[in-house]
Amino acid sequence: MTLRVGMIGAGVMGADHIRNLSGSVSGAEVTFVADLDAGRAAAAAPPNARITTDPTELINSSDVDAVVVASHDSTHAGLVLECFEAMTPVLCEKPLAPTLLESLEVVQAEADILAATGARLLSMGFMRRFDPGYVALREAVQSRSQGEPLLVHCVSRNSSAGPGSSSESAITNSAIHELDIIPWLLGSPITEVSWQAGRSSQYSSGDLKDPAVMLLRTADGALATLELFLNARYGYTTRCEVISEQGTVALPEPAALALQEDGLSRTGIPADWRPRFADAYRLQLQAWVSALNHGEPAPLATAEDGLRASQVAQAMIRSLHGDGAFTKVIY
The missing domain is CATH 3.40.50.720 (NAD(P)-binding Rossmann-like Domain)
Structure with a gap:
């Protein structure tokens, strides 16, 4: 067929x-x-x-x-x-x-x-729900072999922001992946969020404050952090680590060509998300x-998964405009 x-x-x-x-x-x-x-x-x-x-x-x-x-x-x-x-x-x-x-x-x-x-x-x-690394990470977390998950640390960095990017669009377009994947990993919905930003990169422009750090708390009490940096310049990076009561589990580093020459050892970093995913x-x-x-x-x-991610995103945007105060997600 x-x-x-x-x-x-x-x-x-x-x-x-x-x-x-x-x-x-x-x-x-x-x-x-x-x-x-x-x-x-x-x-x-x-x-x-x-x-x-x-x-x-x-x-x-x-x-x-x-x-x-x-x-x-x-x-x-x-x-x-x-x-x-x-x-x-x-x-x-x-x-x-x-x-x-x-x-x-x-x-x-x-x-x-x-x-x-x-x-x-x-x-x-x-698509991260189909990434072999995230699938293995979820299986490890949901087995509870290391006890209950306590903390999740996520990092998402792009080489450069897209045209017209703003702090709001960074949430609805980029952070939206973690807003979906964190409850998927933990099996618990996100209940409240906080958006924080400090000094912005010289490459940030318009209404985009970059980088930003987001805090997310799930219904079962776990706390997650997301560092979102759209103008990291050096390339594309995604990381995720779950800290549980008796150990940690993290995404594997993707395979990259290792070069040794002129007295240096280095590995390549993809320019965007496509090779990684x-x-x-x-x-x-x-x-x-x-x-x-x-x-x-x-x-x-x-569609319901998409709606839940949108509901978390809207709570994050309310926090953004509310000086970073923790904001409850309305489902």
């Missing part, structure tokens, strides 16, 4: 998904690509795929069985709702939406479809395609 996939968004993320679906994922074919930039769509599309600047045309095309939304965050909710109207399965990149109101609208719309038809159409692209993206897409081809529920994050 071959799932005919339409890709909305042909930027860095969309083009990477197209490469995976065309070369690394079995049972799928990219048949249609939509992007506001027709040249970018043509450059990313496979040879026989149609291209358009109108995502609505793609969603309603008879050449498409399922849709991946990898366009700008601000378009996610509207495009997902269009897929619902067409009764087309959709994989939406994080976040579900940049605002809580939009996320609630999407979740309610899918709940109505589920009640009427029994079908779930939306899968969320929280290549396996996670491939495994997530394969799980989604295989489930749809077999008429089974997709084992990805759900």
